[in-house]
Amino acid sequence: MKIFKATVFALLVGFASMASAKTIEMDVNGLVCAFCAQGIEKTLKSFPATEGVFVSLEHRIVAVQLMDGQDITDTALTKAITDAGYKLVAIRRTDEPLSAVRARVKQQKALPAVDPAKHSHEGAKMEGMDDHH
Amino acid sequence: MKIPKLWAALGLLGLLPAVAAAKPIAFAKGTTVMTEYGAGTMEEFQVFYAPRYWYSLGGGLLTLESDDGNKQRHISYLRANLLAKRWNMPGAQANVFVWGGLGNATGNDFGGSVLDHNVGLQGDIETRRLYASFQSDLHESNSYSHRVDTVQLGWAPYAHDYDTLATWFVVQGRSYSGDLFKGTETALLVRFFKGGTWVEFGATTGGKLQAMAMFNF
Numbered sequence: 001m002k003i004f005k006a007t008v009f010a011l012l013v014g015f016a017s018m019a020s021a022k023t024i025e026m027d028v029n030g031l032v033c034a035f036c037a038q039g040i041e042k043t044l045k046s047f048p049a050t051e052g053v054f055v056s057l058e059h060r061i062v063a064v065q066l067m068d069g070q071d072i073t074d075t076a077l078t079k080a081i082t083d084a085g086y087k088l089v090a091i092r093r094t095d096e097p098l099s100a101v102r103a104r105v106k107q108q109k110a111l112p113a114v115d116p117a118k119h120s121h122e123g124a125k126m127e128g129m130d131d132h133h
Numbered sequence: 134m135k136i137p138k139l140w141a142a143l144g145l146l147g148l149l150p151a152v153a154a155a156k157p158i159a160f161a162k163g164t165t166v167m168t169e170y171g172a173g174t175m176e177e178f179q180v181f182y183a184p185r186y187w188y189s190l191g192g193g194l195l196t197l198e199s200d201d202g203n204k205q206r207h208i209s210y211l212r213a214n215l216l217a218k219r220w221n222m223p224g225a226q227a228n229v230f231v232w233g234g235l236g237n238a239t240g241n242d243f244g245g246s247v248l249d250h251n252v253g254l255q256g257d258i259e260t261r262r263l264y265a266s267f268q269s270d271l272h273e274s275n276s277y278s279h280r281v282d283t284v285q286l287g288w289a290p291y292a293h294d295y296d297t298l299a300t301w302f303v304v305q306g307r308s309y310s311g312d313l314f315k316g317t318e319t320a321l322l323v324r325f326f327k328g329g330t331w332v333e334f335g336a337t338t339g340g341k342l343q344a345m346a347m348f349n350f
Contacts, residue, residue, distance in 0.1 A: 029221040029222055029223050030219070030220075030221025030222065030225075031226075032225060032259050032260055033226075033259065033261075033326075034293070034295055034299060034326055034327060034328055034329070035156070035159045035160060035329070035349055036160070036226070037295040038159070038160060038295075038328065038329055038349060039159065039160020039161060039163060039186065040160075041295075042160065042161075042162065042163070043160075043161065043162075055295045056294060056295070057261060057292075057293070057294045058261075060223065060224065083161060083186065084160065084161055084186055085160070085186035085187065085216070085219060086221050087221040089223075
């Protein structure tokens, strides 16, 4: 019984953590022009759970702000990016609102032309973020 | 001529040299409208819709005039574009596109209208600072056969982002085969784009204007 309770508790905590995510950040390969960003933005905005989308070509990041209490599965995100013609490298979830993500990304230095961290899928985690591969 | 009209209207799509610099498929569920004025020898208008990111369908109107001004061709066409291969890399992307179509052509150097067949391919690679592309576009009918090969090399003085204006300087070389154009043409172009709007203009080394505008939505 104790094991059962502990399992249920762990699941609830995990679910609560996932449900509280406000923004999903994705590292995407192939983002080099405005048309790339335009297509991805259009695709992600079609999700009912999407509140807003931010694309940074400089940092190869696509961020989706979620509606309150809603989420988009990793499978759906992977399919959306793939169907838009690009390669999804990593997914992270954060409690930051989209405006904070935008501000943080704008302050960061541009990535080099080839980013080994994104190749290896072992990029350093940012504070408050979890990996969802 | 009835059947050819429809098919013919189909075929024409490959011609666009300047359009060659742009991609024939912008993004999934996106519409692309392009218009071009090419150094007094070519005018073109195109519309494509891409149900998926890897193919688009559409048509266009094309007018060609020989460099001596004696020959004119008018082609209306339908064309299908296919993204044969894409490489998505960190900070770079490369593509291979192929296309084919049918059109209806009229001209002052042959009688009536003829069925135009069109095939072509484009390879390109780009980062946010460098761009290179090659395009070959072939049009054939019972009355003519010509191929337009275009190479473009582009350099951006700064790396743009989605919310900033992109500026590119492009050197273009183009050769024509067949009986409409002869020789190779070199042009220097400046290209701007932001969001879904693309504007490009410049001049050939012969001093002729070249311009293109493209809208994606």
